[in-house]
Amino acid sequence: MPVYELSTEIIFPHPLLADDSGLLAYGGDLSPERLLVAYRHGIFPWYSEEDPILWHAPNPRFVLFPEKIKVSKSMKQVLRSGKFSITVNKDFKSVISNCQQICREGEPGTWITNEMLDAYVHMHKLGFAHSIEVWEDGGLVGGLYGINLGTVFYGESMFHKVSNASKVAFIYLAQTFPFSIIDCQMETPHLESLGAECIPIEEFLEILDKEADKENVIPAIR
Known part of the structure; x- marks a missing residue:
């Protein structure tokens, strides 16, 4: 091709x-x-x-249908423990900056260029890009960000500084908002363990045709 x-x-x-x-x-x-x-x-x-x-x-596309999310017994204990507090769109810039700086196994550098960072901060200001923040003892220890169109959330990146913090952000996203689908883009064992799966891109595009033009699930920041 x-x-x-x-x-x-x-x-x-x-x-x-x-x-x-x-x-x-x-x-x-x-x-x-x-x-x-x-x-x-x-x-x-x-x-x-x-x-x-x-x-x-x-193709195929790696996605999560929120109703299929898998939360292990140990993660349920973490969520109930009160160890973490969770916010939405409180500090988008810090979340994407941490995603940019985090070291990932097998990757020599970041794919979140400064040009990308600036573009998504702009998208956040326009009300399309959103972040989930996870806090411990007042410090930002994990989170994720992505784009919301209609009932679709397009996940871009996540990070954690302490164990389970990014999982907490992802589970919160899936269980709190009425998304029809969360796009995870590329297959990873981490998200597969939480219930994400591969579907043909034709199926993914059909879902977008039905869901992406609806009213956005997460309202724009005012």
Whole structure:
């Protein structure tokens, strides 16, 4: 499959045209208008500092249906313990900054470039990007962020500084808000253990057609 070069026009090739790795296109920009079109059609940016902007649409797609989330007995004890407090959109900038700085096994650097960080902070100010923060003793110890369109949450990244903090954020997201689906993008054992699964991208796109244009589950920050 060819990888398509984007023009200044805000339009993408169909996600089914992505190559085997999920790479669909390159170029364009991270304007809110382009990001919203991309997410609405199951496409997201993921690239390194030295690369052009790369756009992906993996097939199959790794997702969580919130009603299928798995919470182990030990995690239920953690949630009941009161060890952590949880907030929504209290400190988006700190969450994405921590996601940018966290060291991940097998990855030499971050994929959250400064350009990406600025773009998603802007999306947060516009009411489309949201964060879940997990606190312990007044300090931020975990969290996640992503995009909300309709009843779809497109998860972007998460971090933890203490054990279980990112799991707490993810479980809170799935159990608190009436999402139809949470897009996890790429398969990971961590999220698979919480109930995420792979579905054909055709099924994912059908869900977007039904759900992404509804009223957003998380209201814009005022």
